[in-house]
Amino acid sequence: MENLTYKISNGVLRLDISGDYKNKNLPEVFLAQIKSPEIKRIEIDAKDLNSWDSSLLVMLLDIYHKATALNIKFDGKNFPNGVQKLIELSLAVKPQQEPPLPAKQSFLDCFGDFGLHIFHTFMKGAKFALSNLRTFFWAPVFKPVSRTVDFWFAFQECGPKALPIVLLISFMVGLILAFVGAIQLQIFGAQVYVASLVTIGMTRIIGAIMVGIIMAGRTGASFAATIGTMQVNEEIDALKTMGVKTEEFLIFPRLKALVISMPILTMFADFAGILGGAAVGILALDIPSSEYFRYAYKAWHLRHFLVGIFHALVFGFIIALSGCYFGVNCGRDADSVGTSTTKSVVYGIVWMIIATGLITFCLQRMHI
């Protein structure tokens, strides 16, 4: 059954709505008539309307808005009470004016803005790092306000609890390093030097880097998520209004725990990596175990070991500061906690690699 009939006479567009008006699309043919220049007035009569749903309201509002835009008089009659009320309700509040779009920027402006953004972000991060490093190094003099239990809890998380995964990954890395090295060394019949390769590689840098990557994903992310959730729950606001410094209460125990545990974990990682290399050397390359360990011992040097430990210390600072920075600067919703956690890991690893490059360059210049 047709629900809409219309006719035009003397500049009046008359629309009769009848029957059941439900689940209807907009009557495009009728709506096109409104734009006709002869139309001066629209009359809508719904006296024969039985039932209706929101599609009727959509149509009526569309007609109303079009008529208003074209300065055409709109006259509705015999609307059911509910329809009249809902139309009034939807017209009661003027739509929010959308803010004007910002003027299109030139490439140079965009580039400049991007540069400034990077600069400000870098400065903010540097300020945060310096403030926390000051708290850390002056801790013996100005006792920071923090709870010992928080330190032990953080230490347990980034020390003993992280050890199994560190041992497993380092063992596997030592194993891979030995296999890869053996392929080349076998060409010269020098596979016994696999022991030297693995020992120097693991102790000097690879052990520290593997521990750093594991701890960035495990502990750095956990710091960011914990502190970020505290931000969401207004716990950090509560600390600030109590006059407690977040860098002392939240960051100092975590920083201390990670900086202490990183070198210890690295020592274990070095050992596990050498054992991984030994597994390949002894079982796959048929090097006698005494021979393998003799070469490993000869290759082990305190200098390499200390370089690895120094890397681990630096990585400890970077990972803890990255996790805490993104936690403290987290937004106030659940999504922000996820973003902060991801950023803490990504930036932690990026800065670790940058630091490794710088340290390696400096050590090379110093012939260490």
Next chain:
Amino acid sequence: MENVIQAKNLTIGYGPKVLLRNADFAVKEGDIFIIMGGSGCGKSSLLKVLTGLIPPLQGSFDLLGVDFNRASSEQKSLLRQKTGILYQSGALFSSMTLAENIAMPLEQYSAYSPSTIDELVRLKLSLVGLSGYENYYPSEISGGMKKRAGLARALALDPKVVYFDEPSAGLDPVSSARLDDLMLEINANLGTTLVVVTHELQSIFNIGNNSIYLDAATKTITGSGSPKDLLKNPPNERIAQFLTRGKEK
């Protein structure tokens, strides 16, 4: 009575977005001062300014006679010890028991011995009806209990002013009424000035003896005085509608 808070030409907002312009108001000692207004009018932001979490865009405010924004960090630390705040969620530290939460400001700012602090914690918890919950973690108690525990922490240092951010939010009517009663008791018996951000009408009329109304449309304070007086003689239609839940036309 002295003014504990005196706002002078205070403009607040975030960057270019202004939420409240040129606000002048005073909170007298012993007041239960209500900051009310519709959603998005800047009530919670005003509270953040008053608690020093964000700086005002313009103007200043005196807290206990000291210009807060010009105060040195030592002065600010002292002022913060004289204020407490109850957040919407309670903002209890989730890794600490209720006792540890309340003991924290005491350990930091007072010279009390550990045994005295334990007793003080028990006292504060009993004041808010949570006696015996010392070793519970925030996750183990209900929303209403969290708010009361948060209030106990806010009261730990016997502050002169306690701020409340939407204290009734998320509470059932009975818990909300109990919290109102508790606030009245604290105000009457400890003489603490309470500054309450809320839009709960029942709470506003139950506890408030002074108030300001923040208007989101004009971004100004359009009414001040006792909530009951504002209901009797509303200065404008928006306040009349707000205080009658939109029934007044």
